[in-house]
Amino acid sequence: MIEHIEVILAEVPTIRPHKLSVATMNTQTLVLVRVQCADGIEGWGEATTIGGLNYGEESPDSIKVNIERHIAPLLLGMEASAVAQAMSRVRNTIQGNRFAKCALETALLDAQARRLNLPLSELLGGRVRDALPVAWTLASGDTAKDIAEAERMLELRRHRIFKLKIGARAVADDVAHVLAIKRALGDAVSVRVDVNQAWSELEAMRGIAALEAGGIDLIEQPVRAEDRAAMARLAQRFAVPLMADEALHGPQDAMTMAQAEAADVFAVKITQSGGLMPAAQVATVAQLSGIALYGGTMLEGGVGTAASAQLFSTFGELAFGTELFGPLLLTEEVLRTPLVYRDFMLQLPTGPGTGVVVDLEKLQRLRRK
Numbered sequence: 001m002i003e004h005i006e007v008i009l010a011e012v013p014t015i016r017p018h019k020l021s022v023a024t025m026n027t028q029t030l031v032l033v034r035v036q037c038a039d040g041i042e043g044w045g046e047a048t049t050i051g052g053l054n055y056g057e058e059s060p061d062s063i064k065v066n067i068e069r070h071i072a073p074l075l076l077g078m079e080a081s082a083v084a085q086a087m088s089r090v091r092n093t094i095q096g097n098r099f100a101k102c103a104l105e106t107a108l109l110d111a112q113a114r115r116l117n118l119p120l121s122e123l124l125g126g127r128v129r130d131a132l133p134v135a136w137t138l139a140s141g142d143t144a145k146d147i148a149e150a151e152r153m154l155e156l157r158r159h160r161i162f163k164l165k166i167g168a169r170a171v172a173d174d175v176a177h178v179l180a181i182k183r184a185l186g187d188a189v190s191v192r193v194d195v196n197q198a199w200s201e202l203e204a205m206r207g208i209a210a211l212e213a214g215g216i217d218l219i220e221q222p223v224r225a226e227d228r229a230a231m232a233r234l235a236q237r238f239a240v241p242l243m244a245d246e247a248l249h250g251p252q253d254a255m256t257m258a259q260a261e262a263a264d265v266f267a268v269k270i271t272q273s274g275g276l277m278p279a280a281q282v283a284t285v286a287q288l289s290g291i292a293l294y295g296g297t298m299l300e301g302g303v304g305t306a307a308s309a310q311l312f313s314t315f316g317e318l319a320f321g322t323e324l325f326g327p328l329l330l331t332e333e334v335l336r337t338p339l340v341y342r343d344f345m346l347q348l349p350t351g352p353g354t355g356v357v358v359d360l361e362k363l364q365r366l367r368r369k
């Protein structure tokens with residue numbers, strides 16, 4: 001039986017300012033959900049988002065209050081091991097709130113996998129790989145600093161795929177910044193950009209043409225998420241792959257984007273999709289439509305990152321790798337044992353559930369009072 005549901009907000013400083021076109025992050029607010037069951041088993045999920053309400057329509061505060069006041073009461077007293085039944089009740093009753101739903105579904109599946117003594121991946125169809133390539137985002141706002149940071153990551157053998165956050169400055173300035181980094185790092189590394197919806201279609205035509213000519217490998221969400229027609233025209237016009245991120249709010253969007261031929265690659269995010277099961281459906285739509293896959297993040301801490309990794313490990317193809325580096329952007333760890341990043345890959349945990357254990361003492365120190 002589901003006995004207790006708690007939402008914990010924890011403020012963790014980032015290792016440096018992380019500059020996106022929609023927000024500059026100096027701290028990340030982790031949103032953690034703990035579900036305690038009558039059989040003594042507990043599960044954890046995460047609903048962390050970026051930049052308050054600058055990125056999406058759920059904030060840490062709204063997620064906490066909506067779970068506590070509106071969603072948890074539907075689940076309390078239900079059979080904990082009947083995860084699909086519990087989530088179907090939530091999905092049939094509650095509109096929107098995809099991040100909140102993701103954290104609850106993750107926590108219930110984590111608990112169930114622990115009950116069965118299986119890694120979560122085995123409840124999601126089974127892992128086909130034990131490690132995932134991980135990109136790093138260069139977003140200090142300074143070209144020379146970004147180059148130095150990338151070189152350190154290459155030396156450490158931690159990352160050889162770099163995503164640059166652009167869109168806040170004039171197109172010509174952003175292009176100069178990106179191509180300077182690409183020239184400095186050379187052909188052995190993959191350099192990609194994420195515009196976070198900042199460009200008009202005309203700006204995108206100029207920007208993408210220059211980036212494609214300069215050897216950039218992937219262009220993420222150049223225009224507004226709603227503007228599928230523009231995405232489709234850009235995907236048609238350029239050879240460099242176009243990736244949808246903010247345009248994907250679950251399986252229905254995946255279907256519509258695929259039918260509109262509005263992306264070459266999907267960034268699958270468990271929170272943005274509304275949970276692990278809907279995220280798996282987003283991936284299935286992509287695979288059936290000839291769209292390549294990328295494992296995305298909302299810069300979650302260890303819990304959400306491990307849960308995402310459990311799902312991404314089940315994808316048959318993962319042509320563009322992942323960006324599951326969230327915990328590495330934070331100054332504090334909330335797990336008892338940190339996730340392992342080695343040889344440019346995140347190593348999948350092997351223990352039951354998400355495979356990670358929250359350190360309650362550390363969390364107590366970081367939690368919002």
Ligand SMILES: O=C(O)C[C@H]1C=CC(=O)O1
Binds near residue numbers: 139245297298299323
């Ligand atoms: O992809 C996004 O838009 C969000 C996020 C993922 C990596 C990063 O640096 O920001």
Ligand SMILES: [Mn+2]
Binds near residue numbers: 220221246
């Ligand atoms: Mn993105």
